[in-house]
Amino acid sequence: MNTGFACRDWSRMLPAESIDDACAEPIDQLRALAYRLTSIDSGAAETVHSVLGSLTAPLELVVAGRAGVGRSSLARILGRDDRFSRRVVGAPVVVTESRAFDVPGTSNPDLGRRCVVYVVVDAVRDVDRRAIARVSDRVVVAANKADLFGPRWDEALGRAAEISETVGVHTVPVETLTGRGVEELFAALGPVLETQWWRRVERIGPELTQSASRNTAGRDEIEMYLRSDSAVLFSAAAAIMSPEIRALRQGEPPDPRTADDAGTCSRWWGRLVDESEQAPQQRVSLIRRGYVRRWAQLGGDRSAPVATDE
Ligand SMILES: Nc1nc2c(ncn2[C@@H]2O[C@H](COP(=O)(O)OP(=O)(O)OP(=O)(O)O)[C@@H](O)[C@H]2O)c(=O)[nH]1
Numbered sequence: 108m109n110t111g112f113a114c115r116d117w118s119r120m121l122p123a124e125s126i127d128d129a130c131a132e133p134i135d136q137l138r139a140l141a142y143r144l145t146s147i148d149s150g151a152a153e154t155v156h157s158v159l160g161s162l163t164a165p166l167e168l169v170v171a172g173r174a175g176v177g178r179s180s181l182a183r184i185l186g187r188d189d190r191f192s193r194r195v196v197g198a199p200v201v202v203t204e205s206r207a208f209d210v211p212g213t214s215n216p217d218l219g220r221r222c223v224v225y226v227v228v229d230a231v232r233d234v235d236r237r238a239i240a241r242v243s244d245r246v247v248v249a250a251n252k253a254d255l256f257g258p259r260w261d262e263a264l265g266r267a268a269e270i271s272e273t274v275g276v277h278t279v280p281v282e283t284l285t286g287r288g289v290e291e292l293f294a295a296l297g298p299v300l301e302t303q304w305w306r307r308v309e310r311i312g313p314e315l316t317q318s319a320s321r322n323t324a325g326r327d328e329i330e331m332y333l334r335s336d337s338a339v340l341f342s343a344a345a346a347i348m349s350p351e352i353r354a355l356r357q358g359e360p361p362d363p364r365t366a367d368d369a370g371t372c373s374r375w376w377g378r379l380v381d382e383s384e385q386a387p388q389q390r391v392s393l394i395r396r397g398y399v400r401r402w403a404q405l406g407g408d409r410s411a412p413v414a415t416d417e
Pocket residue numbers: 173174175176177178179180181207251252253254255281282283284285
């Protein structure tokens with residue numbers, strides 16, 4: 108799904124019109140690495156193939172909630188809509204429905220690492236709050252049966268805003284009977300699915316590093332790849348898309364258009380590496396490294412380096 112809005116922050120590292128365009132070169136480079144490794148180190152080649160496979164594996168979206176809230180109706184609508192037959196950078200979106208939460212005598216379902224549409228009707232119970240909190244980085248709440256909130260859509264929007272306030276998660280009113288609100292739900296789900304996809308990209312560096320330590324024959328090729336602009340910028344784009352980084356980005360300098368801008372960005376993130384103890388350091392340093400690469404790509408003067416790369 109080429110949602111294109113809200114979460115275009117990957118373009119700070121991989122400037123492009125669309126997420127598919129942004130990722131085409133990094134994915135080609137991974138394919139080229141797999142090809143080079145085939146004749147040298149089949150174990151390492153297999154790791155790269157499996158990393159590539161993870162990027163196009165289905166992204167699961169599970170519709171969850173208590174019994175009778177409209178899970179089946181909503182899963183049907185989402186599953187049938189052709190916006191969902193599109194892909195997130197090659198990964199198809201697959202809609203499933205979970206067992207009901209809060210059924211006496213049964214345990215609540217485990218939503219795993221999937222993206223979630225959590226359906227509530229009017230009352231939000233503790234069980235809903237707990238379930239939503241557990242998946243808060245990858246969920247949109249659907250306040251279904253909006254027709255029951257009142258005859259006017261304003262009332263549904265107001266109620267959804269109240270629910271959002273209570274659960275701390277984007278909440279969209281929907282009416283699965285009529286399809287009303289589904290458009291807005293799709294719009295809210297795009298960034299959630301894309302964010303989850305970028306988490307796959309975040310696994311590439313660690314997987315390849317591990318493979319390099321195991322597979323001696325392919326080690327040089329893998330390490331050379333990991334140092335390349337393509338690999339650094341792909342990982343940095345993934346780091347910048349991670350929800351864990353969001354709060355830290357307050358006051359970040361604007362999108363870099365010149366080498367100077369990129370230098371400013373790299374110094375800004377460099378200070379976070381030094382100063383902030385709570386910051387997810389690995390992501391922060393990846394982002395800083397990404398800006399150093401952008402600085403060089405934008406024509407930064409290498410004889411007066413903005414910052415070291417490692
Ligand atoms: N008024 C109203 N009723 C709805 C709406 N959406 C679903 N329903 C009704 O709610 C009931 C439950 O809908 P389902 O889609 O079966 O909900 P579910 O969560 O899958 O239910 P179980 O599988 O039985 O737990 C059905 O009678 C639907 O017709 C809606 O937008 N407005």
